Amino acid sequence: SGGMRFLKGAGFLVRGLAQVSMNLTDFEQTPIHRAFEMVKREAARYGVMPISSEIVGLIPKKALEQAAEWFLQVENFDSSLILENRLAAVMGGKMAVGGLRAGVEPFVEQLAAPTATPGGGSASAAAGAMAAGLAVMVASMSRGKKAYQQHETQLSAAIASLTPLREELKAAVDADAESYNSVMKAYKAAKADEKSGERLIEAALKEATAVPLGVAEKAYEVAQLVKLLEPITNPNMKSDLTTASALARAAITGALANVEINLASLKDGAFAAEVRQRTSRLRS
Template identity: 80%
Template sequence: MPTTLVECVPNFSEGRDKAKVDAIVEAMKIPGVFLLDREMDSDHNRCVITLVGERDAIQEAAIRGVGKAAELIDLTKHQGAHPRMGASDVVPFIPIDGVTIEDCVAMARHVGAEIWKRFEIPVYLYEAAATTPERQNLENIRRGQFEGIRAEIATHPARKPDFGEARVHPTAGATVVGARKFLIAYNVFLNTPDVEIAKKIAKAVRFSGGGLRFVKGAGFLVRGLAQVSMNLTDFEQTPIHRVFEYVKREAARYGVVPVSSEIVGLIPKKALEQAAEWFLQVENFDSSLILENRLAAVMGGKMAVGGLRAGVEPFIEQLAAPTATPGGGSAAAASGAMAAGIATMVASMSRGKKAYLQHEAALSEAIARLSQLREELKAAIDADAESYNLVMKAYKAAKESSDGDGAINAALKQATSVPLGVAERVVEVAQIAGKLGPITNPNMKSDLTTAVALAKAALTGALANVEINLESLKDEGFVAEIRKRALALKV
C-alpha cells in the first residue's frame, strides 16, 4: 500500500466515443495508480475518470492522460451540454492519505508546467492552486468556453495562462489544473423538460446566486428531463441531503418535483451516512452502528486483541526507532489529531441530547470542522516525515548539481510549511475545544482539558520544527514572513 494517496479526477471532453475514452484510460495505467471509476455522459459529451495513487505516479498518469486526449479530441468539432475549454478540461488533485492540500498545490503546479512543456497546451491553475482570487472559481476561468478563450487569450491580460504562451492549442484548447477538497458531483432530475426551470433552481441553490455556501450549479436538458447539475465542494459544511431538500423546495415553487438523482464519480461513505441520519431521523446516530464500519475498525486494529494499545503501538515504536523519521514534527501532528479527536468525541456525545438541543447547530458545525482538521493533521504525520526526507535528498543531490542551493531552499520551505500548517490547525482545534465547554456535558470537562493540553503540546513541537528549518534558509523575506505568522499563534 502506498504511503501517500492522492486522488485525481480528470474531466475529458469526450462522452460518446468509448474507444477514445478507453485509449485515454489506457495511457494513464502506470504502476502505483489505480482506476476507481469512469463515467461517460453522451448529452454532456464528457467523461469523468477517477484515479487514486502515490503522488509521483499519479502526477505522471495525469500528464499522460492529457497528452492522449490532445491526440484524440478535436474541440473544433466538439458539441455537448457541459461547458468546456479543453480536450482535458479540468484536472484536480485531492488529498486522501499522507498528503496535505499544500502538497496537492505543489503537484498541480508541477503537472501544469509539464503539460505546457510536453504538449504546448496552456494551463490555468484553480481552487487552492489559484494564483489570483478570481481564478479560485473554475467558472471564471472557463467563461466563454473554448471559443471565447481562443478569441481572447492573446489580447486580454486577464486571460494570460499560468503556464505557457498566450495561445490555445489549435484542437485541444487549454487545460485547468488545481488542488481541492473532495467534490461530489450530484445531479437532480425534474419531472419536466423545461430546462429554464432547472436553470432557475440552479441559480437559487448555488452560492453565487445567494444559495448554499459550498454548491455550484447549472441547469441542463438531459435525456428529455430538466437536470439541476451541481458540484458540492465541501459536503461536510453543505451536506448532500440539505442540497436535495433545497432543490425539492425550489422545484415546488414551479409546480415540479424531483424524480431521481444521480452521483457522477464517487462519494464518501460519510456523506451517505449523513443523509441516512437526516432522512431516517435515527436518534443518537453514530457511524460505529454500521456493521461494515465496525468490522473495518476491528480488522484495522482499533478493537483488536490487545486493546487500544494495538492501534498506537506501531507508531510509538517507529518514533522510538533510531531513525530520523518519524520525528518531532510527526509526533506534533499526531498530538494535534488526537486533540481534534477528543474534542469531536465530546461534541458528538452532546449533540442530539435533549439537554443540548438549543446548541445543535453549533455542535454540528464544531464536529464538521474538527473532523476536517483531524484528517488534515493525520495527513501531516506522513507529510512531515516525507518533507524531511526530501530535504535530505536535496542536500545529497546538491553535490552533483549546479543549482543545489535552489533545490535545498525549495525543500526547506516545504519542510517549513508542513509544521506551520500543523501549528495553525492546532490553534483552531484548541479554540473550538475551548468553546465547547459551556455547550456540552460538564462531566466531560476533563476530556476537553486533555484536548487543549494536547493542542498546546502540538503547537510547541510544530513551532520548534518551523524554527529549526528557518535557521537553514537564506531567503530573508520568506523567513521574516513565516516568523511573523508563527509569533501570532497562541493557545
C-alpha cells in the first residue's frame, strides 16, 4: 500500500514495462491523484517516469474532479462550478415533484395547522437538524481538498460528530410532539383517577422536559462544531456556516423555552434544579 491506508497495490511486468496496479478502497481518504503522485515520485528515484495510466472499470465523478483540482491547482474549487453538475442540480430540482419545496412543505403546513402539535419544540429540533446538515455539507466540501489537507483530521472528526447529532435531532421532531401528546393524555387520565393521575402527569411532564432539553444540548454541540469549522473550511461557504450557527442558536432558544414551561408545572423541585443546572451552560 506504500503507506496509504486505503490503497491495495501490486506490481507486474507487462510488455517489458513495470505496471503498478492499484485498487482504492476509499478514494476520499486516499485520492487517486495522491496515489499517482506517490508512484511518480518513487519512479523518479530510479530515473524513470510514468508513460501512461489507465482506469479499469467505473470511477466516481468526484474522484476525477479531485484529480483535476489537484493537477490544475485551482484555488477555492467547488464542484458546483462544473457546468454539468450545475445543470444536473437544476434539472434534478425541477424534475422532483415540487422541487426542494416538496420536502419541507408538509412540515411547514403542519406547523401552521390549528393543532397543538407539531409546535415550537418540533420546530426547534428541525432547526437543529438543519444546522447540523449545513455544517456537514461545508465540512464535506472542504475535506479532501488540497487547500485544507492540514485540517483533514479535524474535518473528518467534525463530520463524524455532526452526523449522529443530525439524526438524533431529526428523531426529536416527532419525539417532542409525542411527549406533548402524552402530557395531554395524562391530564385526561387524572380526571378519572386523581391519585394515580398526578403521578402520570408528573412522569409525562418530566419526559416532555427531557426531550427539548436533549434538543438544546445537541444543538449546543452543533453550534460549537460550527465555530470549529469556520477557520478550517472554504471561506466562500461562510454564509452557510452563519446560517447553521443561527439555526443552532434558534434551536437552543426554542428548546429551552419549552423546558421552562414544563418545569413550571412540575412538583419535583430536585428534578427542576438539576435541569436548570444543565441548561445554565447552554445560555451563554
